[in-house]
Amino acid sequence: VCDHGRTRITIQIIAPNHQLDQELLNLDLPSELSVGDLKSFVTAETQIPQTAQQFFLNNQALQDDAKSLDDAGVKDGDLIAMLMSRPPQNNMGGQRRGPQQGTARRGPANNTEEIETTRLSILSNPGAVNQIREQRPALHAAINDPNRFREIWLEMVREDSDRDRERQEQMRLLNEDPFNIEAQQKIEEMIRQESVQENLQFAYEHNPEAVIDLRQNKLIFGDGNDVPFLGEADLPKFSExxxxxxxxxxxxxxxxxxxxxxxxxxxxxxxxxxxxxxxxxxxxxxxxxxxxxxxxxSSSRPVSAAPGAASGAGAxxxxxxxxxxxxxxxxxxxxxxxxxxxxxxxxxxxxxxxxxxxxxxxx
Structure with missing residues (x-):
């Protein structure tokens, strides 16, 4: 239960090319706090400068930093989008992520020497090898093949670049006209789809619901339980x-x-x-x-019959x-x-x- 005079809100960070992009911040703040004070809290949590922060509530920009959260229309449980208008090149906000997670993120390496250095660095770190095995099976399979590793790495970099360009284009539309409802809805749908895809990918990599093992003819669930099923060749005999x-x-x-x-x-x-x-x-x-x-x-039918049976031929x-x-x-x-x-x-x-x-x- 929320205390009187306090507001619990969730901040969704929209920061292309930043490690905190799509992160969620849960804050419990006094309702009399101003929008400017809210920016200070976000800066303390993410290291994103206040001048780069722009808040949006229900597709409407919160322009006046002097307004209190109550006066700005912020209510308990609201979701506020925070757009970082000019993402810095040095992503200091990445410090909030654990060191192991930061290891799994791909750096900007895009030439042969840098990629090979990264490969050797992963090989020298057992923790990084295990993480690559879980999160990037294709990359882990090529960890001992420099040429194949470089091909897969460059393909992942290209995919990231394509996604970043798409997000930047959407952010550009938002910056040009923050009150354009259609643009806001497109960006909101894009964020929702990305979140769904990330959740599905995480579930597939870490908590698969079930796996079909055709060698053993079993349906294996994530909790270790399995259910056997009949192979195609066994169905006719089972039916009989x-x-x-x-x-x-x-x-x-x-x-x-x-x-x-x-x-x-x-x-x-x-x-x-x-x-x-x-x-x-x-x-x-x-x-x-x-x-x-x-x-x-049948010939075994009894010969004896009722008296009128002989005349039955005329029936x-x-x-x-x-x-x-x-x-x-x-x-x-x-x-x-x-x-x-x-x-x-x-x-x-x-x-x-x-x-x-x-x-x-x-x-």
Whole structure:
């Protein structure tokens, strides 16, 4: 909780070619402090001269140094942008960074002798070697090859120069017209994107969320935990084994339905179905007894029948004898199956046309 009469603010430094560029300063100051006093605090923290500081609050410049923070509209929790209009050549503000971090920053070396001196200096410093390994893997891979090291170094210098030129152009627009809302918004978006990219790069280099190891077929997380996964060649067999081990529920007339997948298995495809089919052979009430898809009546069908069975040859069709509607048979025929196959499937599924279609496609 903030004390009464005090204001906590965050200063974002915009200083091209300066080591403190994009740094954030968190300050807890008395609200009656003037804008000029705020510049003094920033100078004490960063060594940036007061004459080079220009503050912006909500895209509006804070011009009067004599105004208090309250009178200037600064409220608790505000973010103030501090533009360094003329960045000095000697970046004294770099002292705020740790010595190890300063070692990882690339200097202005851009000729063969300076780059080679830098390479040898890194090799002589185990701490610098470890830091280069973590932050610049490509540079570390070429640490023992002077020519390759120089190529990668020059490429990084070019990338830095391009980014610096872009920032300087944006800062030039801001200096020309600090009240141009469109220019302010572009600069704000540029700063936001750079911050996001820096955060992503830091997370990638220091705290990767997860890494896929294709050799071990594992998903390895940053905390050391890993989750194995199946390789592409193992998926078909895994699917077959899963289907074979899946619990089933009994369907009509010996068929089985997967409890999870809903897959319809024809009668006789499993031990349970086989036993059900065997029992059905001794039951006169089993519909479709002796029928197989794509074939006529089995030769093992009982010869004895009802007295009127002999005259059944004059019936219009087997469908009418079993009692299946013409519409159901036509639906299955429209799927590409014969009338005999459709009748047999309907017999096996108690006339359920959906189950019958699934049974036909599974066969």
């Amino acid at each position: 084994d899963a289907q074979a081990a899946e619990p089933t529920i009994k369907g009509p007339n010996g068929t089985e339905i997967g409890a999870k997948s809903g897959t319809i298995q024809p009668a006789g495809t499993s031990a349970a179905a086989a036993s059900s089919s065997s029992a059905a052979k001794h039951s006169d009430s089993f519909q479709g007894q002796g029928q197989t898809l794509g074939a006529g009546a 219009p069709s087997s469908a009418a004898a079993v009692g299946h509607s013409k519409e159901k048979i036509e639906q299955l025929q429209n799927l590409g199956f014969s009338q005999q196959q459709a009748v047999a499937a309907l017999d096996a599924c108690d006339g359920n046309v959906e189950y019958a279609a699934g049974l036909l496609f599974q066969s």
